[in-house]
């Protein structure tokens with residue numbers, strides 16, 4: 001049986017692979033795992049999660065072939081029940097909500113990653129949420145689906161845009177900010193807004209009260225892995 005610090009945690013998103021090993025954390029392009037710059041040595045076990053197929057993990061599966069791999073595939077209601085269709089809920093969303101629920105029984109988990117997701121946790125239960133395009137997807141949907149000529153990116157603000165770059169960028173920011181407001185209104189009082197994802201800092205400018213929790217999904221995976229260790233599965 002491996003101990004908690006001996007377990008390598010891997011979360012494969014749509015853009016990046018996020019990892020944690022003991023106190024060390026990092027991220028890499030999901031297509032660059034063959035040259036993964038992970039700490040030297042061999043973990044005792046690997047606990048992992050992935051949205052969609054796990055093809056990108058193949059080089060690491062070969063590198064750590066002698067280590068037990070255990071996948072967190074679907075929500076475990078004993079750790080965090082969900083009202084969402086559990087067969088459909090992105091495992092990264094559930095893990096983020098699980099970690100959020102440990103920080104505060106009521107909270108909104110916002111992940112500004114490839115997609116922008118907002119999830120409501122109330123009284124230790126996941127109540128559901130929203131999925132929107134992340135910043136890069138928002139741009140590529142507009143540039144790819146219209147004849148708008150590609151324009152330079154501009155710093156994001158909530159001001160009306162005065163050029164294509166800032167109209168598109170600010171459009172994403174006000175859409176995201178509005179979604180955060182609607183999400184927060186679902187809960188009584190002022191629930192903590194926990195903000196994660198590669199574009200968290202872009203959104204943080206418009207939601208200054210948000211608490212930046214860059215490793216929320218890995219924290220959830222660590223909680224899940226602890227549970228597996230307790231029951232002797234890892």
Ligand SMILES: Nc1ncnc2c1ncn2[C@@H]1O[C@H](COP(=O)(O)OP(=O)(O)O)[C@@H](O)[C@H]1O
Pocket residue numbers: 012013014015016017027112113114115134135136137196197198199
């Ligand atoms: N170094 C980086 N590499 C890739 N994307 C980054 C980086 N820094 C910020 N981003 C932004 O983060 C988004 C991906 O978010 P992230 O939460 O890391 O990925 P995933 O959706 O794979 O979990 C990208 O769309 C991009 O806009």
Ligand SMILES: CC(C)(COP(=O)(O)O)[C@@H](O)C(=O)NCCC(=O)O
Pocket residue numbers: 013014015051052088089090091092093111113114115116117131134
């Ligand atoms: C919504 C997501 C694409 C977000 O992925 P990410 O941006 O973290 O890479 C992912 O959680 C997912 O594939 N979810 C499945 C659909 C659902 O949650 O209903």
